[in-house]
Amino acid sequence: MELNLATLPDYLRQRHAEIRIFESETELRIEEIGDGNLNTVYRVSDAERPERSLVLKHAPPYIKILGPDYPLSTERLTYESRALGVYNQLASGTVPAQYDFDAEVAVIAMEDLRDARVLRDDLIAGVVDTAIAEQIGRFMSVVHSHTHVENLDSATTQDYRRQFANMTMQSITADYVFTFPFAEHETNFWTPGLEPDVQRLKADTDFLVQAKHLKQIFLTMQQAVTHGDLHTGSVLVQDHTAKVIDAEFAFYGPVGFDIGLYWANYFLSYFSHQDTLDVQSALKTAIVQTWDTYAAEFRIADDTLKERTLQNIFHDAVGFAGLEMLRRLIGAAHVKDIEGIVDIPRKLRAERAALQFGTTLVKQHQSLRDVAAILAML
Numbered sequence: 001m002e003l004n005l006a007t008l009p010d011y012l013r014q015r016h017a018e019i020r021i022f023e024s025e026t027e028l029r030i031e032e033i034g035d036g037n038l039n040t041v042y043r044v045s046d047a048e049r050p051e052r053s054l055v056l057k058h059a060p061p062y063i064k065i066l067g068p069d070y071p072l073s074t075e076r077l078t079y080e081s082r083a084l085g086v087y088n089q090l091a092s093g094t095v096p097a098q099y100d101f102d103a104e105v106a107v108i109a110m111e112d113l114r115d116a117r118v119l120r121d122d123l124i125a126g127v128v129d130t131a132i133a134e135q136i137g138r139f140m141s142v143v144h145s146h147t148h149v150e151n152l153d154s155a156t157t158q159d160y161r162r163q164f165a166n167m168t169m170q171s172i173t174a175d176y177v178f179t180f181p182f183a184e185h186e187t188n189f190w191t192p193g194l195e196p197d198v199q200r201l202k203a204d205t206d207f208l209v210q211a212k213h214l215k216q217i218f219l220t221m222q223q224a225v226t227h228g229d230l231h232t233g234s235v236l237v238q239d240h241t242a243k244v245i246d247a248e249f250a251f252y253g254p255v256g257f258d259i260g261l262y263w264a265n266y267f268l269s270y271f272s273h274q275d276t277l278d279v280q281s282a283l284k285t286a287i288v289q290t291w292d293t294y295a296a297e298f299r300i301a302d303d304t305l306k307e308r309t310l311q312n313i314f315h316d317a318v319g320f321a322g323l324e325m326l327r328r329l330i331g332a333a334h335v336k337d338i339e340g341i342v343d344i345p346r347k348l349r350a351e352r353a354a355l356q357f358g359t360t361l362v363k364q365h366q367s368l369r370d371v372a373a374i375l376a377m378l
């Protein structure tokens with residue numbers, strides 16, 4: 001069964017006993033709200049009491065924006081559902097409540113965060129709330145610590161590995177973050193004028209060696225449950241509270257990837273606000289707070305091992321942040337923060353500075369010791 005606006009009313013009637021939000025005879029209003037590339041997201045509300053609503057996320061068996069000629073396993077939603085389960089258990093309240101998961105049709109029914117805003121939109125508007133960065137730092141730290149290989153017996157680790165063996169999605173990330181942007185690839189694009197910078201990057205052997213090393217870590221390190229797509233579009237914000245969504249890339253991997261993606265999107269915002277010093281300064285504080293909270297909440301009983309683990313996570317995070325920044329500038333998927341700059345010379349200035357900074361993060365990720373050292377380069 002493929003879900004669309006025409007088939008949804010029937011689906012909801014058939015499934016009402018599992019979803020348990022509406023009665024079978026409730027008159028429903030359905031609208032498509034998603035803006036994503038892979039899936040379809042709907043809001044379903046009670047026509048008479050619109051405050052009673054839910055969100056349905058549906059994964060068609062292909063990449064939504066490309067169509068049926070581009071098949072993609074619907075299992076991605078199984079991983080998202082499992083991640084929601086783990087997050088709800090370990091860090092309750094940091095994700096939408098999950099009402100129902102239907103693996104066959106590939107649908108998650110979840111709490112509707114109706115009045116929340118996408119964090120990226122707040123950052124674009126120059127609204128930087130350091131409480132959000134702290135919450136995301138805490139969320140990552142709690143989940144990463146509790147599912148960390150150093151904190152589990154081998155049977156439990158095996159179980160997490162099996163539950164989060166999300167190879168299809170991991171290999172998409174490997175291509176689009178670590179490989180395609182730095183090769184000749186049809187999906188790459190950049191602002192005309194950035195060409196010399198891109199050519200220099202692609203010829204920089206020191207950079208390419210470090211990028212390859214980071215790709216190896218991404219593909220092989222099995223550390224803890226990693227969200228896998230934790231950028232500022234995967235955080236919804238309301239009343240100084242953050243909720244994490246879109247965990248279809250969740251895998252058992254190197255946790256520095258989550259911190260790196262999150263930071264990279266703050267850094268991209270930083271470069272997009274090039275002349276607004278107070279916004280830039282708040283973004284720097286948010287980046288510091290993310291790490292400080294992460295490190296303070298991180299749990300491994302042995303102090304020496306904990307320090308060593310945190311130091312390695314930090315180095316990985318810095319490298320991953322650099323690669324995420326670069327692929328958002330020259331790869332297939334750019335960010336609104338920068339694409340929205342209409343004045344081209346201004347956009348180019350932001351992109352050049354961000355590209356330079358991202359490159360340095362990758363090349364120096366093993367020697368940069370702390371957040372202060374990173375911020376000193378801005």
Ligand SMILES: Nc1ncnc2c1ncn2[C@@H]1O[C@H](COP(=O)(O)OP(=O)(O)O)[C@@H](O)[C@H]1O
Binds near residue numbers: 036112118246
């Ligand atoms: N639980 C929710 N409550 C409110 N809006 C949501 C919820 N989940 C998703 N959305 C909206 O749908 C958009 C796409 O959701 P997302 O999970 O990122 O889908 P995709 O994986 O296709 O990108 C989000 O940016 C957000 O605007």
Ligand SMILES: [Mg+2]
Binds near residue numbers: 036038229246248
């Ligand atoms: Mg997604």
